[in-house]
Amino acid sequence: MASKVIHALYSDDDILLQAVKKVREKHYHIEEVYTPFPVHGLEKAMGLADTRIAITSFLYGLVGLSVAVWMMNFIMIQDWPQDIGGKPSFSYLENMPAFVPVMFELTVFFAAHLMVITFYMRSRLWPFKKAENPDVRTTDDHFLMVIDTENNDVEKASSFLIETGATEVSLIDKKDDH
Amino acid sequence: MYTLPSKLKFFAIILMVIGALGIVTGFLSTPSNTEEVKEILASSHDDGHQVEATHTESYDSQSHDENTHHDDSHYEHVLHQLQNRPWSSLYIASFLFFMISLGVLAFYAIQIASQAGWSPVLFRVMEGITSYLIPGGIIMLILIGLSAFHFNHLFVWADPEVVAHDKIIQGKSGWLNSWGVLVRAIIFIGGWVAYRQISLKLSRKQDEATDGKWFKKSFKISAGFLVFFIYTESVMSWDWLMSFDPHWFSTLFGWYVFAGMVVCGITTIALVTITLKAQGYLEYVNDSHIHDLAKFMFGFSIFWTYLWFSQFMLIWYANIPEEVTYFVTRIEDFKLPFFGMVVLNFIFPILVLMNSDYKRVNWFVIISGIVIIIGHYVDLFVMVMPGTVGTSWYFGISELSSVIFFLGLFIYVVFTALTKAPLLAKGNPFLKESKNFHY
Numbered sequence: 142m143a144s145k146v147i148h149a150l151y152s153d154d155d156i157l158l159q160a161v162k163k164v165r166e167k168h169y170h171i172e173e174v175y176t177p178f179p180v181h182g183l184e185k186a187m188g189l190a191d192t193r194i195a196i197t198s199f200l201y202g203l204v205g206l207s208v209a210v211w212m213m214n215f216i217m218i219q220d221w222p223q224d225i226g227g228k229p230s231f232s233y234l235e236n237m238p239a240f241v242p243v244m245f246e247l248t249v250f251f252a253a254h255l256m257v258i259t260f261y262m263r264s265r266l267w268p269f270k271k272a273e274n275p276d277v278r279t280t281d282d283h284f285l286m287v288i289d290t291e292n293n294d295v296e297k298a299s300s301f302l303i304e305t306g307a308t309e310v311s312l313i314d315k316k317d318d319h
Numbered sequence: 320m321y322t323l324p325s326k327l328k329f330f331a332i333i334l335m336v337i338g339a340l341g342i343v344t345g346f347l348s349t350p351s352n353t354e355e356v357k358e359i360l361a362s363s364h365d366d367g368h369q370v371e372a373t374h375t376e377s378y379d380s381q382s383h384d385e386n387t388h389h390d391d392s393h394y395e396h397v398l399h400q401l402q403n404r405p406w407s408s409l410y411i412a413s414f415l416f417f418m419i420s421l422g423v424l425a426f427y428a429i430q431i432a433s434q435a436g437w438s439p440v441l442f443r444v445m446e447g448i449t450s451y452l453i454p455g456g457i458i459m460l461i462l463i464g465l466s467a468f469h470f471n472h473l474f475v476w477a478d479p480e481v482v483a484h485d486k487i488i489q490g491k492s493g494w495l496n497s498w499g500v501l502v503r504a505i506i507f508i509g510g511w512v513a514y515r516q517i518s519l520k521l522s523r524k525q526d527e528a529t530d531g532k533w534f535k536k537s538f539k540i541s542a543g544f545l546v547f548f549i550y551t552e553s554v555m556s557w558d559w560l561m562s563f564d565p566h567w568f569s570t571l572f573g574w575y576v577f578a579g580m581v582v583c584g585i586t587t588i589a590l591v592t593i594t595l596k597a598q599g600y601l602e603y604v605n606d607s608h609i610h611d612l613a614k615f616m617f618g619f620s621i622f623w624t625y626l627w628f629s630q631f632m633l634i635w636y637a638n639i640p641e642e643v644t645y646f647v648t649r650i651e652d653f654k655l656p657f658f659g660m661v662v663l664n665f666i667f668p669i670l671v672l673m674n675s676d677y678k679r680v681n682w683f684v685i686i687s688g689i690v691i692i693i694g695h696y697v698d699l700f701v702m703v704m705p706g707t708v709g710t711s712w713y714f715g716i717s718e719l720s721s722v723i724f725f726l727g728l729f730i731y732v733v734f735t736a737l738t739k740a741p742l743l744a745k746g747n748p749f750l751k752e753s754k755n756f757h758y
Contacts (some may be wrong), residue, residue, distance in 0.1 A: 226636060238632045
């Protein structure tokens with residue numbers, strides 16, 4: 142088990158983006174990149190798989206739509222039929238136009254909220270979670286690339302990283318407890 | 320510079336010739352008296368043409384009890400409807416293509432006024448499409464003039480006999496009269512064409528300029544035009560479309576027509592762009608531009624549905640007789656086109672264009688674009704036909720050949736206009752951003 146990782150700090154997002162490309166060309170394994178803000182194109186440069194959150198969003202929307210249909214049917218047709226504006230109140234279909242706004246809203250509501258919650262879970266963020274951030278400077282103006290040492294020559298890797306524009310390179314013992 | 324492929328030119332001319340022949344056939348085959356109407360109704364009975372068949376059946380059962388006067392007036396009514404049919408088909412098809420170029424003009428003005436960075440590589444395509452505004456506007460003016468002065472019977476309010484017995488139309492006649500509608504139409508079309516010509520000139524001048532001077536001017540004029548446009552477009556929709564049912568009114572009708580107009584316009588920009596790319600032009604347009612156009616097609620399709628439904632639901636819910644009659648007519652007599660267009664304009668685009676990757680696949684965009692334009696043809700059909708043709712509607716030679724004729728004219732005018740200037744607006748200050756645009 143690789144117990145040591147290299148931390149390379151960068152001070153500019155463009156340099157970081159170029160560095161990520163170079164590091165991957167050399168077949169070093171980038172474990173993670175920490176940035177103070179989303180860097181456009183970084184996920185592509187890192188070779189991360191496309192997000193599947195859109196698919197979950199679609200499915201959650203369908204759930205919301207179904208809940209709305211079921212809910213309005215139960216409330217307005219089955220449990221307590223009401224006569225509103227002289228509309229026949231014993232048929233879901235005949236009253237359907239009145240329920241469309243509810244169907245729309247719940248579709249959006251479910252899609253949006255469940256998508257956010259999914260994103261938090263997938264990113265392993267939950268209340269009282271301790272920050273995984275290895276270097277506080279990445280919350281301000283620095284960018285951190287974490288590279289697996291694996292079986293690589295640490296000296297060679299470090300000098301290569303400095304060539305790519307890293308302002309600071311250090312060897313860190315990997316903590317396994319998170 | 321773009322050169323018009325002779326095949327495309329030939330194709331457009333063939334379409335126009337076939338369409339013109341069909342339009343003439345449509346006019347010649349309309350019945351001129353009630354005797355012919357009786358024959359047509361009798362033969363359509365045999366064909367089992369549902370709409371007219373049920374119509375005559377219900378009439379047959381009535382006529383046994385009622386006097387012969389009713390008999391004649393009914394046939395006369397159908398006669399007027401059938402005589403309106405070729406005019407209505409011409410009007411719908413003419414307006415469809417006019418509205419496409421007008422929608423593109425509004426979209427173009429928005430791009431300039433918002434100083435959009437993604438779209439300048441498409442400006443010449445948009446300018447080409449808006450060139451149809453002039454011939455299309457002249458044809459619309461002629462049709463509106465003929466209808467407003469009761470040369471044909473498209474506008475009920477233009478018939479003095481009807482107005483004499485109709486208190487509601489009398490109350491509106493201060494606004495809804497022949498000269499009023501015609502003069503407003505001239506002002507509106509004149510204003511739109513004027514903006515189109517001025518912005519085109521400024522765009523050409525900017526090509527040679529060293530600073531952004533002409534673009535700044537265009538920016539100011541576009542912002543002003545958008546104010547002019549949104550008022551005139553709204554009033555235009557009352558005059559040209561809502562007045563087919565002069566008793567009825569809807570306060571969001573202008574927006575509703577606008578949504579259909581813009582979605583058709585953007586769809587046409589995408590279709591023309593993909594066509595030009597397939598011919599080997601527009602090499603700087605990448606699939607991110609197509610992606611953005613498809614996003615707009617998707618978004619405005621939903622916007623259209625939102626307005627369609629808002630208009631429907633409020634009227635359905637309130638159920639006030641003078642309002643709800645509009646939808647009762649459409650649901651009873653136009654059930655298939657009325658609900659069919661929601662499938663074409665909403666369900667199809669939302670399912671096909673929802674996936675991000677599909678928006679960059681050209682043939683997906685083309686198919687959904689064609690469906691959207693057909694859907695908005697049906698939308699116009701359902702706006703115009705119930706007030707003019709009523710239950711005698713049918714999609715036949717008149718309707719099809721009108722569309723074919725105007726499609727041919729549109730292709731001819733637009734692609735000829737594209738040859739008039741380089742396909743890249745090279746002086747635009749946002750051109751670099753637009754060329755490098757990526758999603």
